[in-house]
Amino acid sequence: MCDMATTRGELGDKLSSLSLFADLSAAELESIAHIVDERRFADGERILRQGLTGSGFYIILAGEGIIRIDGKDYGKLGRGDFFGEISVLLGDPPVADIVAAQGLHCAIIPGPALEPFMVGHPQVMFRMLKSEARKLRMATSWRT
Amino acid sequence: MVVGSGPGGLQLSYSLTHLRVPHAVISADPAPGGMFRRWPFFQRLLSWTKPFAPFERGTRFYERYDWNSLIPDDDRHRAIQPRLMDGTSYFPSRIEMEQNIATFARETGIRVRYGCRWTGTTRDGEGFRLRTTAGDYRARVVVFAFGLAEPWKPEIPGIEHVPHYADTRAPETYAGKRVFIIGKEVSAFELANGFLPWARQIVLASPRPTQLSVVTNSLVGVRARYVQPFEDHILGGGVVIMNASIDEVSRSGELFRVKTTRSDGGGSLMFEADDVIATTGFQPPLGDLPELGVVSSGREKIPSQTPLFESISVRHVYFAGTATRGAAGLKKNGIPSSSGAVHGHRYNARILARHIARTYFGIDPARPTLKRDDVLDYLLSELSRAPELWHQKSYLARSLLMDAARGIVDDGIVPLQLFVDGEGPDGVAVAVEANPKAEIYPAVYVRKNNVVSEHLLPTNPLLDFETAEHRAQLTAALAPIL
Numbered sequence: 001m002c003d004m005a006t007t008r009g010e011l012g013d014k015l016s017s018l019s020l021f022a023d024l025s026a027a028e029l030e031s032i033a034h035i036v037d038e039r040r041f042a043d044g045e046r047i048l049r050q051g052l053t054g055s056g057f058y059i060i061l062a063g064e065g066i067i068r069i070d071g072k073d074y075g076k077l078g079r080g081d082f083f084g085e086i087s088v089l090l091g092d093p094p095v096a097d098i099v100a101a102q103g104l105h106c107a108i109i110p111g112p113a114l115e116p117f118m119v120g121h122p123q124v125m126f127r128m129l130k131s132e133a134r135k136l137r138m139a140t141s142w143r144t
Numbered sequence: 145m146v147v148g149s150g151p152g153g154l155q156l157s158y159s160l161t162h163l164r165v166p167h168a169v170i171s172a173d174p175a176p177g178g179m180f181r182r183w184p185f186f187q188r189l190l191s192w193t194k195p196f197a198p199f200e201r202g203t204r205f206y207e208r209y210d211w212n213s214l215i216p217d218d219d220r221h222r223a224i225q226p227r228l229m230d231g232t233s234y235f236p237s238r239i240e241m242e243q244n245i246a247t248f249a250r251e252t253g254i255r256v257r258y259g260c261r262w263t264g265t266t267r268d269g270e271g272f273r274l275r276t277t278a279g280d281y282r283a284r285v286v287v288f289a290f291g292l293a294e295p296w297k298p299e300i301p302g303i304e305h306v307p308h309y310a311d312t313r314a315p316e317t318y319a320g321k322r323v324f325i326i327g328k329e330v331s332a333f334e335l336a337n338g339f340l341p342w343a344r345q346i347v348l349a350s351p352r353p354t355q356l357s358v359v360t361n362s363l364v365g366v367r368a369r370y371v372q373p374f375e376d377h378i379l380g381g382g383v384v385i386m387n388a389s390i391d392e393v394s395r396s397g398e399l400f401r402v403k404t405t406r407s408d409g410g411g412s413l414m415f416e417a418d419d420v421i422a423t424t425g426f427q428p429p430l431g432d433l434p435e436l437g438v439v440s441s442g443r444e445k446i447p448s449q450t451p452l453f454e455s456i457s458v459r460h461v462y463f464a465g466t467a468t469r470g471a472a473g474l475k476k477n478g479i480p481s482s483s484g485a486v487h488g489h490r491y492n493a494r495i496l497a498r499h500i501a502r503t504y505f506g507i508d509p510a511r512p513t514l515k516r517d518d519v520l521d522y523l524l525s526e527l528s529r530a531p532e533l534w535h536q537k538s539y540l541a542r543s544l545l546m547d548a549a550r551g552i553v554d555d556g557i558v559p560l561q562l563f564v565d566g567e568g569p570d571g572v573a574v575a576v577e578a579n580p581k582a583e584i585y586p587a588v589y590v591r592k593n594n595v596v597s598e599h600l601l602p603t604n605p606l607l608d609f610e611t612a613e614h615r616a617q618l619t620a621a622l623a624p625i626l
Contacts, residue, residue, distance in 0.1 A: 030389055031407050034352040039472060040441040040448040042456035046565050052598050054476030054538070093598070105441065110478020112580040
């Protein structure tokens with residue numbers, strides 16, 4: 001892995017346009033751009049695997065991630081969405097597959113690095129929390 | 145067609161030849177060795193070879209303790225590296241590594257057209273036409289084993305004044321100098337370590353905090369061999385390690401000025417230095433592959449690959465050697481493959497050769513079968529000793545398949561991702577895995593009706609996975625298919 005020292009990282013630019021990072025200064029974004037990995041996935045490739053441990057936290061930069069449980073599709077995630085945090089934070093295997101579509105391109109924080117990342121960037125953690133709250137509200141509304 | 149004569153290209157050519165797959169290897173270099181013909185700069189590797197190990201030299205299991213030899217299929221050519229070492233270190237010198245690779249190529253009869261540079265690629269029917277300095281080659285399948293050979297520097301104002309790691313001068317020319325190193329990864333620390341007897345002051349700076357392999361409990365980070373500058377920094381011994389972005393480099397006569405912004409919000413800092421060096425990494429020399437449609441990702445622009453090392457965007461274009469890092473695998477617990485080093489990618493090349501032989505040439509040697517009563521012993525032995533599993537943790541696996549006609553078939557060493565994501569007969573794949581707590585343990589993946597279940601077995605203080613407890617847990621895991 002090379003160690004860029006640029007202030008104009010392409011990845012930093014991509015992250016800056018996502019709501020998850022909307023509260024961050026340019027310097028913080030640059031710092032994050034040096035921490036996260038990037039990866040492009042072949043369409044149909046699994047990123048999260050239902051029942052398999054050791055996954056990471058993924059932020060979608062482009063393309064789509066299909067939510068699949070026991071072989072059945074339950075929806076799609078798109079640019080700016082993120083996934084994998086629940087499995088990492090709870091230490092449990094994912095309850096769904098996430099399958100790449102439309103040229104999925106993600107920024108990735110390895111599982112063990114997620115907690116220090118969140119603690120080190122409380123504004124990002126707050127944005128994640130709001131997103132989790134919206135998901136919970138949606139899940140609750142389905143029940144009713 | 146194979147492009148490149150470093151360890152990746154040579155290993156692939158050897159394995160293709162052994163499978164009787166017709167192919168040609170070209171290389172721009174005049175002789176084998178790839179990057180080891182030049183680097184590392186301070187002339188000693190950070191991948192070791194133990195001349196004396198728990199397993200007999202020249203056996204397959206010895207490969208776990210020999211990170212540098214290429215891997216033949218017969219014992220005559222195994223363990224070439226320890227033959228060539230002079231005993232002063234268990235890290236071979238650069239020259240010893242170059243000799244190791246050249247000896248393997250010579251003794252196994254690998255044929256390479258040296259001095260032949262690949263200059264371009266076009267589609268040609270179902271295959272490709274490669275333009276080279278020695279004329280055009282046509283091939284149905286192309287494998288690029290060109291390493292990460294192209295020095296890369298970030299876009300920083302004034303960076304054009306800054307030499308790259310690849311252009312570092314002889315160490316004695318830094319005597320009494322203040323040296324500013326842009327970057328804080330392995331190559332930065334290699335230079336800093338080498339400059340300790342020479343430089344007056346050494347500064348290492350980049351935004352990303354230093355990671356040490358002994359802290360990440362993996363190969364991620366600066367390796368133990370180069371940690372001395374870090375200790376000197378902690379003790380105030382003339383080495384400064386900064387988390388800072390580099391805003392600008394200017395030069396006035398013999399003097400450099402480096403403007404930085406601290407990552408901790410501490411504002412700007414200006415450094416004066418007699419020398420500045422960019423240890424900002426290398427990229428693969430992709431040539432016109434992006435125009436062909438090959439997509440890459442990450443800061444190093446490594447082509448994104450399938451588990452079998454094929455470009456995810458251009459069929460029939462494959463990669464070998466260091467570039468196979470682009471087939472990232474499961475990366476469980478954030479721990480990457482070892483494909484960036486010889487001890488990892490040498491096994492990838494063998495898998496790729498088998499895939500090419502089967503897919504394009506219909507060459508598919510029959511797999512051996514196992515008796516049911518031998519399965520437990522075999523898998524536990526592999527988990528305890530197989531070099532492929534130990535060097536490529538969570539990445540390569542030993543796979544057994546339940547074949548309706550033949551019984552239990554040993555499918556060999558396969559990418560773990562291919563097994564857990566692929567469909568196929570019932571079977572099992574076993575891998576060695578590690579976690580951030582520095583625990584190493586066996587993992588068992590059982591595929592039944594195309595659903596894969598994971599079984600993590602306990603670790604063991606002596607890394608002995610042949611205990612009664614492991615046997616019992618493996619028996620339970622295999623129950624659905626045995």
